[in-house]
Amino acid sequence: MSSLEAAQRLVTELAPGPAVWCSGLRKRYRSRVAVDDVSCTVGRGEVVGLLGPNGAGKTTVIKILLGLVRPDSGEVLLLGRPGRDPKARARVGYLPELFRYQPWLTAAEVLALHVRLAGIAVPTAERHECLGLVGLADRAGDRVGGFSKGMQQRLGLAVALVARPDLVILDEPTSALDPLGRADVRDLLLSLKERGVAVLLNSHLIGEVERVCDRVVILDKGRVAASGTLAELLGQRELRLRLSAVDAAASARLAAAGAVTNEGEAYTIAVDDLDLVPELVADLVGLGVRVHSVEPARISLEERLLDILRTGTEEHR
Numbered sequence: 001m002s003s004l005e006a007a008q009r010l011v012t013e014l015a016p017g018p019a020v021w022c023s024g025l026r027k028r029y030r031s032r033v034a035v036d037d038v039s040c041t042v043g044r045g046e047v048v049g050l051l052g053p054n055g056a057g058k059t060t061v062i063k064i065l066l067g068l069v070r071p072d073s074g075e076v077l078l079l080g081r082p083g084r085d086p087k088a089r090a091r092v093g094y095l096p097e098l099f100r101y102q103p104w105l106t107a108a109e110v111l112a113l114h115v116r117l118a119g120i121a122v123p124t125a126e127r128h129e130c131l132g133l134v135g136l137a138d139r140a141g142d143r144v145g146g147f148s149k150g151m152q153q154r155l156g157l158a159v160a161l162v163a164r165p166d167l168v169i170l171d172e173p174t175s176a177l178d179p180l181g182r183a184d185v186r187d188l189l190l191s192l193k194e195r196g197v198a199v200l201l202n203s204h205l206i207g208e209v210e211r212v213c214d215r216v217v218i219l220d221k222g223r224v225a226a227s228g229t230l231a232e233l234l235g236q237r238e239l240r241l242r243l244s245a246v247d248a249a250a251s252a253r254l255a256a257a258g259a260v261t262n263e264g265e266a267y268t269i270a271v272d273d274l275d276l277v278p279e280l281v282a283d284l285v286g287l288g289v290r291v292h293s294v295e296p297a298r299i300s301l302e303e304r305l306l307d308i309l310r311t312g313t314e315e316h317r
């Protein structure tokens with residue numbers, strides 16, 4: 001047994017391990033470097049967003065994780081097992097960026113096929129429920145060849161979810177969906193999170209990522225440009241208030257909540273925790289302050305992403 005195999009066996013035998021662990025992934029296509037020393041993890045039950053511009057290497061990383069592309073170097077563990085282990089792959093649901101399902105099969109038959117491939121028994125009622133989750137309950141008996149692109153993508157989501165995965169990898173799951181469909185996927189992701197299913201989500205829809213992800217990995221030119229929780233990446237929150245009749249006692253109360261900047265009736269306080277808002281407002285009103293508006297704010301992930309990509313990789317590693 002090689003030392004690498006011994007190390008992998010040791011890792012497999014230890015506690016369950018994260019849903020995804022990869023280290024030092026590199027992939028080059030001829031002279032073009034697609035993935036350049038990427039390491040990341042997705043914890044059990046964690047929802048991680050993969051962000052970055054076109055050509056950043058997101059899909060290539062996903063394909064390496066799933067064993068669909070062989071990396072030039074680097075290691076992958078899925079659910080605590082080597083990425084190539086069929087036992088690990090059977091517990092992973094995957095929606096590819098470019099999806100196409102057998103046009104001669106019905107939606108129900110596609111799901112039945114994928115359940116068989118995963119090697120587990122999922123009762124017909126549960127498979128039907130899964131089609132319901134993606135809004136295809138009434139199309140179960142229709143052939144996929146007659147499905148619209150959005151409906152095929154919905155079916156792809158059902159395929160990714162049907163075999164009760166512990167990890168779901170979704171490559172741009174809403175690219176073909178209408179706004180309602182996007183909202184459905186958001187709810188679906190939140191329900192997966194509630195059930196403790198880990199998710200790796202590649203999406204260009206930053207608002208979507210911001211709403212559902214615990215953590216974000218930003219790729220740029222094949223490298224990890226930044227990664228962290230939204231709080232880490234976006235920093236402190238702000239509270240913007242419009243106030244009048246602010247006396248010295250009220251000013252002191254505002255300063256006790258966080259660093260204050262003030263221009264006329266506009267006050268901005270840097271706060272760590274928005275839970276303090278009701279108490280602060282009650283105290284201000286008690287001190288005779290007139291509170292015209294209270295608005296929590298935070299720099300958006302979109303602003304931050306653009307900032308990271310413009311400033312370059314090194315500063316943010």
Ligand SMILES: Nc1ncnc2c1ncn2[C@@H]1O[C@H](COP(=O)(O)OP(=O)(O)OP(=O)(O)O)[C@@H](O)[C@H]1O
Pocket residue numbers: 029032033034052053054055056057058059060061
């Ligand atoms: N099969 C391939 N042959 C040659 N080059 C490839 C291949 N697959 C990917 N690449 C190159 O690798 C780089 C990363 O591509 P990848 O598809 O991983 O990017 P991405 O971040 O998913 O982009 P997008 O957001 O546009 O989907 C690109 O420069 C791309 O041209």
